[in-house]
Amino acid sequence: MKTLKEGTQVPVSRSQSIRLTKIISYTFLSVIAIIMVLPLLWLVNGSLQPSWQINADPVIWIPREWLSVKAGDSERRLLLWDMQINPESKEKQEVIQIGSRRYTTVIDPGKIQGFLSVPKDQLSEAATTTIRENPVNVREWNTGSEKMPVIALARDPQQDNNLLVMPVKGNESLYSEYPLDLANKGKPGSLTIGEYEINIRNLQDGQQILAIGPESELWVVGSPEIAKKAKIVQSDRLGNKELIQVGQTQLPIYTLEGEPEDSRFVAIAQENWQPLMEQSLLADKAFIARDENLLPERETRVFNGLNMIVRSYSPPEGGEPYDVVILTPGSTEYLVISTDYMDQLYTAPISDLTEPGSVNIRTLTYRVQEDFEKAGVIVPSAFVGEIQDLSVIVPVTEVKDAVDVNPQSLERSLRVKLNLTGFQKVLTLKLSGTPFWRFFANSGYVVFMNMIGHYISCVLVAYGFARIRAPGKNMLFVLLLATMMVPYVIFVLPTYLIFRDLGLLGTMIPLWIRSFFGNAFLIFVLRQFFMTIPYDMDEAAILDGANRWQILTKIIIPLSKPALAMVGIFTFWWYWNSFLDPLIYITTQKYYTITLAMNSFNQQYARAAGYYDRILAGSVLTLMPMVILFLFAQRYFIEGIQMQGLKR
Numbered sequence: 001m002k003t004l005k006e007g008t009q010v011p012v013s014r015s016q017s018i019r020l021t022k023i024i025s026y027t028f029l030s031v032i033a034i035i036m037v038l039p040l041l042w043l044v045n046g047s048l049q050p051s052w053q054i055n056a057d058p059v060i061w062i063p064r065e066w067l068s069v070k071a072g073d074s075e076r077r078l079l080l081w082d083m084q085i086n087p088e089s090k091e092k093q094e095v096i097q098i099g100s101r102r103y104t105t106v107i108d109p110g111k112i113q114g115f116l117s118v119p120k121d122q123l124s125e126a127a128t129t130t131i132r133e134n135p136v137n138v139r140e141w142n143t144g145s146e147k148m149p150v151i152a153l154a155r156d157p158q159q160d161n162n163l164l165v166m167p168v169k170g171n172e173s174l175y176s177e178y179p180l181d182l183a184n185k186g187k188p189g190s191l192t193i194g195e196y197e198i199n200i201r202n203l204q205d206g207q208q209i210l211a212i213g214p215e216s217e218l219w220v221v222g223s224p225e226i227a228k229k230a231k232i233v234q235s236d237r238l239g240n241k242e243l244i245q246v247g248q249t250q251l252p253i254y255t256l257e258g259e260p261e262d263s264r265f266v267a268i269a270q271e272n273w274q275p276l277m278e279q280s281l282l283a284d285k286a287f288i289a290r291d292e293n294l295l296p297e298r299e300t301r302v303f304n305g306l307n308m309i310v311r312s313y314s315p316p317e318g319g320e321p322y323d324v325v326i327l328t329p330g331s332t333e334y335l336v337i338s339t340d341y342m343d344q345l346y347t348a349p350i351s352d353l354t355e356p357g358s359v360n361i362r363t364l365t366y367r368v369q370e371d372f373e374k375a376g377v378i379v380p381s382a383f384v385g386e387i388q389d390l391s392v393i394v395p396v397t398e399v400k401d402a403v404d405v406n407p408q409s410l411e412r413s414l415r416v417k418l419n420l421t422g423f424q425k426v427l428t429l430k431l432s433g434t435p436f437w438r439f440f441a442n443s444g445y446v447v448f449m450n451m452i453g454h455y456i457s458c459v460l461v462a463y464g465f466a467r468i469r470a471p472g473k474n475m476l477f478v479l480l481l482a483t484m485m486v487p488y489v490i491f492v493l494p495t496y497l498i499f500r501d502l503g504l505l506g507t508m509i510p511l512w513i514r515s516f517f518g519n520a521f522l523i524f525v526l527r528q529f530f531m532t533i534p535y536d537m538d539e540a541a542i543l544d545g546a547n548r549w550q551i552l553t554k555i556i557i558p559l560s561k562p563a564l565a566m567v568g569i570f571t572f573w574w575y576w577n578s579f580l581d582p583l584i585y586i587t588t589q590k591y592y593t594i595t596l597a598m599n600s601f602n603q604q605y606a607r608a609a610g611y612y613d614r615i616l617a618g619s620v621l622t623l624m625p626m627v628i629l630f631l632f633a634q635r636y637f638i639e640g641i642q643m644q645g646l647k648r
Helices: 014-047 180-185 224-229 279-285 339-344 421-428 436-467 473-485 488-501 513-517 520-530 536-543 548-559 561-576 580-585 594-605 609-643
Strands: 064-066 068-070 077-079 081-086 091-107 116-119 127-131 134-142 147-155 162-167 176-179 187-193 196-202 208-222 231-234 238-246 249-256 265-278 287-289 299-303 306-313 322-329 334-338 346-349 357-361 364-369 381-383 388-395 403-405 414-416
Touching (some): 014 609, 068 224, 077 091, 091 134, 091 180, 091 403, 134 208, 147 196, 147 208, 176 180, 176 208, 224 388, 238 265, 265 279, 265 339, 279 334, 279 339, 279 381, 299 339, 322 339, 322 364, 334 339, 334 364, 421 609, 436 473, 436 513, 436 520, 436 548, 473 520, 488 580, 520 561, 548 561, 561 609, 580 594, 594 609
Antiparallel strands (some): 081 091, 091 208, 116 162, 127 134, 134 147, 187 196, 196 208, 208 403, 231 388, 238 249, 265 346, 265 381, 265 388, 287 334, 299 306, 322 334, 364 381
């Protein structure tokens, strides 16, 4: 048996070489394909995420839903968080935030070691450092020979340019976090340490503390079960406040107007809410009262937990007076509605209402949220009445396991879910009163008319160049192709002036009428394809008595499906994505194409984080017709490209 000498290369077989070449080629093509399609994948992925998730830090790549629980029977949702119970087992528990407390770092001044006075110019700026899980403001003291970490405690009353400090080393066990409200309740006092006297706080239990900061905020969290008994009330109904021990922390609790005196409640959240009413109900049942004398009385009543202004209305045509609610006040007019419809009043936190639109009725203007989501359904809603200060409260008896945690240690409670709300909202969105679906219809109309124009004009002209013998035909074809060399922008001004003189500015006619006069590129494509069809077929048809029109419709067009499909694809692509022409000729928003509408939408809402999902969803919907068209017509498209340069 032969053996290979040392250093001899093993020959690579042909099959191995082919396999290696394929692996390298497919790897290279796959990388290029991923790079090319990555922006589209990001766009689709972003459209399936809620707004808060699109710019989340860290980035959330897979669309997820932030879990929440309802606050009692209301539509208010309380977000769920994952709290780590055991660091070793990584066991987590779902909690909700029920409050917050501010803390500060304190020390026992009687145990300080190494207390001394230091000039300010020898100390660096304070930097927050964690020492044994407690945040402390640490400075560097440049002694000349070394830098020593110290903590500033107070000013030196004897020397204005000095600070009283203590070294970090040797005092590590003195730091602890203490509730700021309890620290501030301590009685002011003083303590002499060595030759220096410093101000301290004397607590009720006899303990002495010195607050050295910094201040921090911890969340008070509890079981999601607490939310079952929650309800929303007017904040002015909250009475006396007192601090009591609840679970492992202390919480402020309140009495509540209208409830038994021994009842106590914890305020989970307090924020501004906006009364709302369905826009369709407002349009059908609300009316304008113009005469102040017709609204003589004024009082505040509660409807569905909301304070609304009610006045007695006397119809000018006569009849019994009846009570109405002031929805939108004006200087001389009022938008009002009968109290009979106030059972349909609802509300939402101001934080959930982003960049509302507006509706004008004579001198009155009221705001609307076209894409407001109510119980999972998109309900166009109108803002009515005044902003309300409401609180989410629960009986203190329901809060049994409250605990303080650092909010940075909590994680959102998430689950994988494709969010389609952005698509629902963008389809119900209105720009200056025009529904968003109308822009898709406008683009579809422009594409359809251009397709008809191109099929009529380009097929006829291409057939003439390809099949009819005429002197000077080739020279005319060269002149036609020469028009493709002229930049489009050169035609913009003269074309604009022509349409202006015809009185067509502001209409959709300039967007499609030119296609009925042909397109040089499409004529070239069709002419080249028609020339691949044997001329013998024309001669045979003429012998059978067919005319030119019959030859075109019965022979040429049926055999030219790939080229005609390519004409349709290119026409769809050009005019669906067209932006400059609509920008030049369209002046009324109801005639906007989808590209112009998306541009206007982005300009209005690009800075509003609550609209990111709608912007991305609208972009995906704009791309979908092109993607679907290419997927179903790609065979004809490729065949048309391959055949357009062939000749008979």
